[in-house]
Amino acid sequence: MTESTQGPARLSSGATLIACADSWIEGEALRQLEQTAELPGMRAAVGLPDLHPGKGYPIGAAFLAARIYPALVGNDIGCGMALWQTDLLIRKLKPEPAMARLQGLEGPWEGDLEAWRAEHSLAPTDFDTALGTIGGGNHFAEIQAVEEILDPDTFAGLALDAERLLLLVHSGSRGLGESILRTVIDQHGHAELDPTSAAAQAYLSRHDQALDWAEANRRLIATRLLDALGTDAERRLDVWHNLVQAVDWKGERLWLHRKGAAPADRGPVVIPGSRGTLSYLVQPSRDCDLSLRSLAHGAGRKWKRGEARARLSARQRPDDLLTTALGGRVICEDKELLYDEAPEAYKGIDRVVADLVEAGLCSVIATLRPVLTYKVRRPAHRQPGARKPKRGRA
DNA sequence: ATGTTC
Numbered sequence: 220m221t222e223s224t225q226g227p228a229r230l231s232s233g234a235t236l237i238a239c240a241d242s243w244i245e246g247e248a249l250r251q252l253e254q255t256a257e258l259p260g261m262r263a264a265v266g267l268p269d270l271h272p273g274k275g276y277p278i279g280a281a282f283l284a285a286r287i288y289p290a291l292v293g294n295d296i297g298c299g300m301a302l303w304q305t306d307l308l309i310r311k312l313k314p315e316p317a318m319a320r321l322q323g324l325e326g327p328w329e330g331d332l333e334a335w336r337a338e339h340s341l342a343p344t345d346f347d348t349a350l351g352t353i354g355g356g357n358h359f360a361e362i363q364a365v366e367e368i369l370d371p372d373t374f375a376g377l378a379l380d381a382e383r384l385l386l387l388v389h390s391g392s393r394g395l396g397e398s399i400l401r402t403v404i405d406q407h408g409h410a411e412l413d414p415t416s417a418a419a420q421a422y423l424s425r426h427d428q429a430l431d432w433a434e435a436n437r438r439l440i441a442t443r444l445l446d447a448l449g450t451d452a453e454r455r456l457d458v459w460h461n462l463v464q465a466v467d468w469k470g471e472r473l474w475l476h477r478k479g480a481a482p483a484d485r486g487p488v489v490i491p492g493s494r495g496t497l498s499y500l501v502q503p504s505r506d507c508d509l510s511l512r513s514l515a516h517g518a519g520r521k522w523k524r525g526e527a528r529a530r531l532s533a534r535q536r537p538d539d540l541l542t543t544a545l546g547g548r549v550i551c552e553d554k555e556l557l558y559d560e561a562p563e564a565y566k567g568i569d570r571v572v573a574d575l576v577e578a579g580l581c582s583v584i585a586t587l588r589p590v591l592t593y594k595v596r597r598p599a600h601r602q603p604g605a606r607k608p609k610r611g612r613a
Numbered sequence: 614a615t616g617t618t619c
Binding site: 348356357392393394400461 | 614615616617
C-alpha cells in the first residue's frame with residue numbers, strides 16, 4: 220500500500236501519509252484515511268503521524284474538499300490547545316497543597332456568567348453551565364515546566380519565561396458541538412453540503428459559534444484553575460484542531476477540514492505528549508502545503524478507549540497511575556479514564572514530532588515537562604447525590 | 614468526544 224520510503228508516503232487513494240516507514244500506524248486508520256480521500260469533491264487528504272482510527276473517519280488528519288463535510292470535523296467542534304504563561308515560579312510550586320486547592324472544576328462556574336459572556340462577546344447557549352469545564356476523554360489542564368530550549372530566539376520572542384510554570388489547556392465545545400453535529404447529521408446524514416446552500420450556511424454559523432465557545436471555554440478553565448492556585452497568567456496561544464474553514468488554495472476557494480490536526484499557519488503550537496512524556500512547542504515551517512497547512516495535534520492513541528484497563532490493571536494499580544515517569548502528578552478520580560489516558564495508551568510523541576521535523580514541516584522551539592495534570596475529580600454519575608449506577612447484566 | 618448509557 221505504501222512505498223517503502225523514509226519520509227511522507229503517497230497512498231493508493233492519493234492520500235498523503237506524513238510518517239516515516241517505521242512509524243507504526245494502525246491499519247484501520249489507514250483504511251479510514253483512504254476511504255475518506257475518495258469521498259466526492261475531495262481534493263487532498265493527509266494523515267499526520269498521530270493518525271489513529273476514529274468513528275468512521277480518522278483522527279490526526281486534514282482534508283481539502285470543494286464541499287463541506289460536517290462529520291469530518293466531528294462532534295467536538297472547536298476543540299484545541301491553549302497555552303498560558305503563569306506567574307508561578309517553578310521552584311515555588313508544592314504539588315500537595317496545589318493539588319488540594321484544585322477542586323470542583325467539573326461543576327458550573329460560580330462567577331457572573333452574563334458579565335463574562337459580555338466581556339468575551341459570547342452569545343448565550345443551552346450549554347453554558349458547562350463553560351469552564353474540561354470534559355472527558357483526552358481533555359486536560361496541565362501545569363508544565365520548560366524542560367529544554369532548542370530555539371532561544373523564538374522562545375524569547377513568544378515572551379515565555381523558563382523560570383515560571385506554563386499552563387496547557389486541551390478542551391472543546393462540550394455538549395454544544397455535539398448538538399450541532401447531531402442536528403446536521405439528523406437532517407443530511409453524512410452527505411457533503413454545498414457551501415452555497417442554506418444547510419451549509421446554517422451549519423457554518425453554528426460551527427463558528429462553537430469555535431468561539433470552545434476558545435472561551437479554554438479561557439474560563441484557565442481562569443478557574445489559576446484562581447484556585449492564587450496566581451495570574453497571560454495567554455500565549457490558542458489554536459483549534461477540529462474545524463472546517465474556507466481557504467484560498469492556489470487561486471481556488473476550497474474547504475479545509477481539520478480533525479485532530481493543529482494549524483501550521485497560525486504561529487507556534489504545542490503538540491502535547493501523554494501526561495507521562497514531554498510536550499513539544501514547535502514553530503511550523505513557512506510552507507506546509509504538503510500537509511495541508513497542518514501538524515499533528517498530539518501523540519495519537521495507540522490503544523482504543525476502554526482497552527487500557529484490561530491491558531494495564533494486572534501490573535499497575537490505580538494509585539500507580541497518579542505519578543508519572545517524569546515525576547508529574549495526576550488528578551483523575553475516574554478509574555476508567557485514569558487507565559484510558561495512561562501514557563502506555565499513546566504512541567511516542569518523540570517519534571511523532573521527529574516525523575514532522577524530518578518532513579520539513581516544523582522545528583522544535585522547546586520541550587515542556589508535565590508537573591501536574593488535572594483530568595477530573597469525580598465522574599459525573601458518582602457525584603454526591605447522584606444514584607450509583609447498577610452494574611452487570613439484567 | 615458526549616449534561617454519555619442503563
